[in-house]
Amino acid sequence: MREPKIIVVGGGLAGLMAVIRVAEAGVPVDLFSIVPVKRSHSVCAQGGINAAKNTKGEGDSTAQHFDDSIYGGDFLANQPPVKAMCEAAPGIIDLLDRMGVMFNRTPEGLLDYRRFGGTLYHRTAFAGATTGQQLLYALDEQVRRFEAEGKVRKYEGWTFLSAVLDGTGVSQGICAMDLKTMEVRTFPADAAIFCTGGVGAIFGRSTNSVVCTGSAQSALLQQGVDYANGEFIQVHPTAIPGEDKLRLMSESARGEGGRVWVPQRPGDNRPPLQIPVDERFYFLEEWYPKYGNLVPRDIATRAIHKVVFEMKLGVGGDAAVYLDLTHIPREVLDRKLEGILEIYEKFLGVDPRVEPMMVFPGMHYTMGGIWVDNEHQATNVPGIYAAGECEYQYHGANRLGANSLVSCIWGGMVAGPASVKYAQGLSKGCESVDVSVFDRERRRQEQINQALLRQDGAENPITIWKEMGSWMTEHVTVVRHNQDLERTDAKLQELLERYKKINLSDRTQWSNQTLNFARELYNMLILARVITLGALARNESRGAHYKPEFPERDDPNWLKTTRASWKNGQIRLGYEAVDTSLVPPRPRRYDVAS
């Protein structure tokens, strides 16, 4: 039998897990990543990872986890894959534990669990407040072990440019660029798994890392890989505003007892701790007595918007609310939340153990993504798979906190073996494809580079990027109006025109980051349009997508997945039914018991 060949693009949690599973199957695998995989965005995850282990005697179960996730996602997720994920979650925690993740422990030496948003159970395993870092390192170490054994070959510092599709539309490999030498090269593979993360950079400033541009997803879309539910973007309620990044204050801060409040009196300028408790407005606790500060993110974010913009109660009249931990013993804070408290301290010079933090919502997570099928993480293009934040499968209209890490790892666990099975089932593999197919794609990509390098206009890529980001943040996040969405799409088209006149200010062929950024920028603009057009079309409110003109969820018309595709160089929106075969949709209300 011929030896199959698999490529994984992206080395966050999803990508690394996919690599491990492919290597374990004895199939050689090449791993591509812009950054050394150990520096992937997954390191940013703070709060934890969900699994219904029921170690606190609360009667939690995987069925309850499943229900919370579907309900939290406002019934937009296809249910069978979510159920499979929730059932796999306890085993995933065991595996990570065996790999040596330094999870926090109980006195009995078992894993400790904390509470997170959108559930009433202690379901979130955590390693201090740097859980993602610890999980990523554990997988990175396993991959390094396979690398040392010669089963994995890493291409770090390479960026994916495009898939290589043969004449019948089947993927036969990828085209990538070495970010040092700027060499463009093609790599044959029977199957490629994409694990390229979220799209934060499209919103300019977000809680995401710099390389989370969605460029790969967009490039794939433009080659015929469908993109689903693009309009579902999670805005996290508690981030620290910053010019370069919105640094997250994890939900775990509230999971450990943190409280959100504003002064009751507008313009009350006293230092926070001088404001007596009965002159504070704990609006989440008041409006949502059952879940309190742990309502799901879309709910908390909209509540903060209301308090700040409608009720004009923002701290000091600004766009800010307090996230208060000062009532929690210092020892508990240091043991369970040190990682995030350190961030606040370092970047703002204020100790959140003694002074309430000032936070505001920020773009955080990409629920939508590459369309994949229900069982195999397979896209609509044969030979292309996707897992992790870059695909759309597990979170519906709103992701629950600590469900992403588990969905990434689970997606990788499924995609790995599925791609191997596909590759093994091929009668003829990528080696039988004519070299001209690869040459053509390489030349096409080289020409794009050369055109960009030659260009001599007056537009700066960073300026265009910032404009895109501020439009997207202002009009396509928490509150959406059709008129604004139309204007945003017009703006994006204007930016695409201006893009034709960008000047790189750097024409060298060595480690030219501007060239790479310009390529990403084009792809971001296209994906920004997918997000905006999806939002414009969806005339209802569901999960993170909220339109005051259409304030209710509209199941008869909109209980369906948006599926964007690329037809003749244009974005086309299509729709398909959601698989709700396991839990019948019910109204989603966190202000009353459900």
Add this chain to the structure above:
Amino acid sequence: MAEKKSVIVRVRRQAGPNERPHWEEFELASRPHMNVIICLRDIAERPITRDGKATSPITYDSNCLEEVCGSCAMVINGKARMACSALVDSLTQPIRIEPMTKFPVVRDLSVDRGVMFENLKRMRAWVPIDGTHNLGEGPRMSPDTQAKAYPLSRCITCGMCLEVCPQVNDNNQFIGAAIISQVRLFNLHPTGAMHARERLEAVMGPGGVADCANAQNCVQICPKQIPLTESIAEVNRQSIKQALLGWLFG
């Protein structure tokens, strides 16, 4: 009219690994909460030096922008720092920004730290598992052991401990504190400990723990406050024990 404040930044530039370095100076508009990454982005948006010459944007590494990915280590005002958490207000101007010196320069401020990942491989810095199939829970661990191991597992491989270590130089292959501390981490884990011998043998080899000259710069510079000197002492102790046992029973 309020006077517009500016930030003066001097960057040591180098077009490639074998090119001659030179300095460029930039004047940027000052804003609250600026960090060095924002300065570099400003330059990318308007790549013009202080004396009005057009230049190219600066090549540098960054990703998380919250000091957890380890990408952005550089030498700022003569000191190794993470650029994303280097706040302009706390720096004297002109701010001098240079690449780290103990790693090959790729271009401008970007350096190649691949050697650290290679050394992690050499030290077998992992917990060997039998497979990803379901084998039940991991070994129990006391909260005390976890509390000791967790800080070690926060190492971001930034390379600053190598940058400040006098033992890391052209004549010496010293692997540095970060890597030795990882040996300690994996030897602490119940499963990892079963394979401590392999790691200790590796760390007793060339460039290993014996090359530490106890300058203690590493522990002072570590952005994650990892007790690196403690790790070195502990690994040293384990190695000596291992060597003795090998000698007695080997």
